[in-house]
Amino acid sequence: MFHTICYLKQGNPRQQQAYKAIKQLNMMQDLIDYTPILCGTIPIGIDVKDSDLDIILEVNDFSDFKTRIIRLYGEHEGFTIKQIRIRDTPVIKTNFHYGGFEFELFGQSKAVYEQYAYLHMIVEHHLLKEVSKLREKVIHLKQQGIKTEPAFCEVLGIKGDPYERLIEMGREKGII
Known part of the structure; x- marks a missing residue:
């Protein structure tokens, strides 16, 4: 069910708004090389007012990814990108605002279906x-x-x- 974002079109108003924002950015297509998956509270309908849109990605080359992300989203309000370690695993994390949402792109060199x-x-x-x-x-x-x-x-x-x-x-x- 969560392999694409199509289910959001028929969801609650917030899910429909999320679908629209993601589609306007062409995010799932632009990041297809990284197997993007929307995770978190909005897909399962337990979001609250300030819930963000979490997109997880399988990223094996942080340098190329960073270049692409800056090109695609670097002009959006609140844009940040940083490399950190979580549970001894290198991670690249990007945040920005668009369409009434904070987006968080979370990449690590692990298949998306194995990520926490x-x-x-x-x-x-x-x-x-x-x-x-x-x-x-x-x-x-x-x-x-x-x-x-x-x-x-x-x-x-x-x-x-x-x-x-x-x-x-x-x-x-x-x-x-």
Whole structure:
């Protein structure tokens, strides 16, 4: 379902707005070499007012990627690009504003379907369908400033590192 953004066209108003902004930028086509996937809260309908559009990418050459990203999006409001390490993995991250959204492009040299953002979204999507009232409780916590994965774990009573525990639970349940 999440391999393209077509599902957003039939979604809630915010999802439809996201679809329009991504299409206007021609982002999925311009970044096709990096297998772009929209992840996060907007695809699964648990976004709050300031939720951003997270696009994950498989990037093996940060220098070429940086050149392309600056050419495509460097003129947009709030544009930043930086290289960091997350869990001992080099990452390139770009942020900018367009169409009423903050975009975050997140690239690492790992297949998108193996990246935490994608795996978390798949597990969370499954849990939202499985657990009654989970959506409302998670959104309530997010409105209080709690990040998505910690909110899920708090509601579900899961202890430990929420980012690792959601992955472990997804594997244990055969979701991922």
